[in-house]
Amino acid sequence: MNQKDTFVHLFAGGMILQKEGPRSLFRGLGPNLVGVAPSRAIYFAAYSNCKEMLNNIFEPESTKVHMTSAGVAGFTAITATNPIWLIKTRLQLDARNRGEKRMSAFECVRRVYQTDGIKGFYRGMSASYAGISETVIHFVIYESIKRRLLEYKSASAMDEEDETVKEASDFVGMMMAAATSKTCATSIAYPHEVVRTRLREEGTKYRSFFQTLSLLVREEGYNALYRGLTTHLIRQIPNTAIMMSTYEVVVYLLNG
Structure with a gap:
C-alpha cells in the first residue's frame, strides 16, 4: 500500500465524518459486538477439539495438524456466523446525510429477507x-x-x-x-x-x-x-x- 492509497483512505474517512457525522464511524458496531463472541468461541472450540483429535492421528503439533485444524475451525465459524457479518457490512455501507434516520439492524434483516430470502444472508x-x-x-x-x-x-x-x-x-x-x-x-x-x-x-x-x-x-x-x-x-x-x-x-x- 503506497502513500497515495493511504492518503485516499484518510481523505475518504474525513469525507464520511463531514457528510454523515461522527456516528457514521460506528455504523455496524452492534452486529459486530454481537458476532465477535460467538464467532471466536466457535472458532477456538473447533480449533482446539480438532487439534486434539488430529494429534492422536498424525504427528503431534505438526504443520499438517495445524493447517487442518485451522481450516476446519474457519469453515465452522464462517458457516455459523455469516449472516451477522453480512448485516454488519450492510449497515456500514448504508450512507446517509446528517440528520437522516439510520437503518437499524432489524430493518436491515427485513430488507435482506424481502429481497433475497434466506440465501441473502449467506452472500x-x-x-x-x-x-x-x-x-x-x-x-x-x-x-x-x-x-x-x-x-x-x-x-x-x-x-x-x-x-x-x-x-x-x-x-x-x-x-x-x-x-x-x-x-x-x-x-x-x-x-x-x-x-x-x-x-x-x-x-x-x-x-x-x-x-x-x-x-x-x-x-x-x-x-x-x-x-x-x-x-x-x-x-x-x-x-x-x-x-x-x-x-x-x-x-x-x-x-x-
Whole structure:
C-alpha cells in the first residue's frame, strides 16, 4: 500500500465524518459486538477439539495438524456466523446525510429477507471460505514461532520445573508471534476481504467469488484487490495479538 492509497483512505474517512457525522464511524458496531463472541468461541472450540483429535492421528503439533485444524475451525465459524457479518457490512455501507434516520439492524434483516430470502444472508460466504487460507497461514506461522519460543525457553531453563511456569514475557512473545503471523497472512490473502465486501453490497452486480475477482481486476486493476489494506492491518494486528495472548492465558490457567 503506497502513500497515495493511504492518503485516499484518510481523505475518504474525513469525507464520511463531514457528510454523515461522527456516528457514521460506528455504523455496524452492534452486529459486530454481537458476532465477535460467538464467532471466536466457535472458532477456538473447533480449533482446539480438532487439534486434539488430529494429534492422536498424525504427528503431534505438526504443520499438517495445524493447517487442518485451522481450516476446519474457519469453515465452522464462517458457516455459523455469516449472516451477522453480512448485516454488519450492510449497515456500514448504508450512507446517509446528517440528520437522516439510520437503518437499524432489524430493518436491515427485513430488507435482506424481502429481497433475497434466506440465501441473502449467506452472500459473500464463498469469499469467506476463500479467506480460510488466511486463517491457515496465520496459524501455521503462529504455531511455528510459538514452538521456537518454547524451545528457546526450554534450552535456557536451568531445571525442568521452570519449563512449565510461564512468565509475562512468554505471553508478550506470543503477542508478537500473533502480530507477525497475522501481518503475513493478511498481506497474502487480503483480496478475499475486498471481494467479500463487494458481494455483500445491496443491489450489487457481483454474483460469485471468481466473477467478482475477475470483474474487479478488469475494471479497476490489480490495485483494487488491496484497497483498504493499511486500515485493515491497523485494526487486525492489535486485535489478533490481544486475542491470541488472551486465549493462551486462559488455556494456561485452565490447565493449572
